[in-house]
Amino acid sequence: xxxxxxxxxxxxxxxxxxxxxxxxxxxxxxxxxxxxxxxxxxxxxxxxxxxxxxxxxxxxxxxxxxxxxxxxxxxxxxxxxxxxxxxxxxxxxxxxxxxxxxxxxxxxxxxxxxxxxxxxxxxxxxxxxxxxxxxxxxxxxxxxxxxxxxxxxxxxxxxxxxxxxxxxxxxxxxxxxxxxxxxxxxxxxxxxxxxxxxxxxxxxxxxxxxxxxxxxxxxxxxxxxxxxxxxxxxxxxxxxxxxxxxxxxxxxxxxxxxxxxxxxxxxxxxxxxxxxxxxxxxxxxxxxxxxxxxxxxxxxxxxxxxxxxxxxxxxxxxxxxxxxxx
Numbered sequence: 001x002x003x004x005x006x007x008x009x010x011x012x013x014x015x016x017x018x019x020x021x022x023x024x025x026x027x028x029x030x031x032x033x034x035x036x037x038x039x040x041x042x043x044x045x046x047x048x049x050x051x052x053x054x055x056x057x058x059x060x061x062x063x064x065x066x067x068x069x070x071x072x073x074x075x076x077x078x079x080x081x082x083x084x085x086x087x088x089x090x091x092x093x094x095x096x097x098x099x100x101x102x103x104x105x106x107x108x109x110x111x112x113x114x115x116x117x118x119x120x121x122x123x124x125x126x127x128x129x130x131x132x133x134x135x136x137x138x139x140x141x142x143x144x145x146x147x148x149x150x151x152x153x154x155x156x157x158x159x160x161x162x163x164x165x166x167x168x169x170x171x172x173x174x175x176x177x178x179x180x181x182x183x184x185x186x187x188x189x190x191x192x193x194x195x196x197x198x199x200x201x202x203x204x205x206x207x208x209x210x211x212x213x214x215x216x217x218x219x220x221x222x223x224x225x226x227x228x229x230x231x232x233x234x235x236x237x238x239x240x241x242x243x244x245x246x247x248x249x250x251x252x253x254x255x256x257x258x259x260x261x262x263x264x265x266x267x268x269x270x271x272x273x274x275x276x277x278x279x280x281x282x283x284x285x286x287x288x289x290x291x292x293x294x295x296x297x298x299x300x301x302x303x304x305x306x307x308x309x310x311x312x313x314x315x316x317x318x319x320x321x322x323x324x325x326x
Contacts, residue, residue, distance in 0.1 A: 034059060034068040039311035040298040041081045041258065045090060050106045051299070051311045052079035052092050060106055065309035065318050073100060074111040081124045085133065091149040093122035093135050101149045114143065116154045124168050128177075130192060136166040136179075144193070158187050158196045170218035172226050178242060180228050184212025188242055202228075202236045202245035216257055221282040222265030229256040229269055237283050250277060250286050258299040270297035270310055276319065278308065291315060 039053035049061040051068070056075040059068045079094035088105040092098075097117030100109040123137035133145040135152065140163040143152040156162070157179075165182040172178045177189040184201035203213045215230035226242060229235035233252030236245040252275060259269040267279040267286075274291030291297065297312035306321030 034316045036314060037070075037316065038078075038313045039316055040079070040313075042299040042301065042309070042311045043082055043084055044301070045084045046088060046105050048106065049301075049309065050082055050084075050090070051316070052082045052094070053298075053311075054078045056094075056098075056100075058082075058092065058106065058109065064303040064305060064307070065316075068316070071107075073109045075100060080122065080137075083125045083127045083133070085127050085148050089148050091125050091127075091133055091135070091145075093125045093137070095121045097122060097141075099135060099149070099152070112149065112152070114152050114154075117141065117143075123166065126169050126171070128171055128192065132193075134169055134193070136169055138165050139163045140166065142166065157193070158198060165214075167214070167216045167230075168218050170220060172218070172220045172242070173224060174241075176241070178218050178226065178228075180215035180218055180230070182214045184215060186215065186228070199242060202247070203230065203234055216255070217259050217269075219259050219261050219267060219283070221261060221267065223282040225282055227259075227267070227283045229259060231255045233271070233275075235269065235277075235283075235286075248283060248286065250288065252277065252288060257297060260299070260301040262302040264302075266302055268300040268302060268308055270300035270312070272296045274312075274315065276300055276308060276310060289319070291317070291319075 039051045042051040051059045056073040058073055059070040061068045075098050077095040077098045079092045082092040084090045090102045092100045096119050097114050099112040099114055101112050102109050120138040120141055122135050126134045133149050135143040142157045143154050145152045164185045167181045169177055169179045175192050177193055179187040184203045186199045186201045187196050188199055189196045201212050213231040215228050217229050219227040226238045233250055233254055235248040235250055237248050238245050254272040254275045256269045256271040261267050267283050269277040274294040276289050277286040279286045293315050295313050295315040297310050300308055300310040303309050308319040
């Protein structure tokens, strides 16, 4: 098995900057220097942003990323992903099979023990429209929860010997899930995860070893098209339900690590070397810009005022929207 590459390695290889915290989480906020934090994922909760990262760090912003506060959690393991489930509930996952759950909008977190997880890393978590939650990661690990993250069941997917690292699973409409991962892994489920079928990856092998480039994310655009992205600035778009893919013309060679689609349909992808790519035409074209510090970025999203908020390795901030002409 090859080691995790590119964007997933961003979360797995970071050094720790804060002392470990143990025990139960507390509600009182602690002020951290966010620019000195390694944060790997971010999402919207009810009225706030929550970002997760190294040593169990959870940070929150109530002013669209202008300021951040954090609190210790029940783990000192790196957190790779976080999702909001509604009704003030959310789940975060990370190294060592770590799963944490909140029922008070991120104020406090409880660690959930998973059976049959060993010490492998969970790389992503997804909330489905039918109420289930998926957690997945290294060596084909795949768990489902039907009770908002309180209990989990491990399942086999794709085939009995499937052991590629799973980067992301996303719902793409019509009851379909799309999975991307290591070495170009691409698979679709037509029945919300009951069965899976491997697809031919559009990311052709680029080296003499014949290994395809890894994919790190899936987005469903507002017009229904599907975008997948990963290493070396590669991103592909499908307008026919994943039957065919078109390479998106992006003049980039840096790996894309994460992305989001805003309510108005604007898309933002972020990656290594401070790369930020934005699209206002459902992913047909992207404009590139770079954060000056040039550090790896893990996730970006549009603020309500049009700014782009980003988090990453020692790099968190906002790129303000251009001023409107009078």
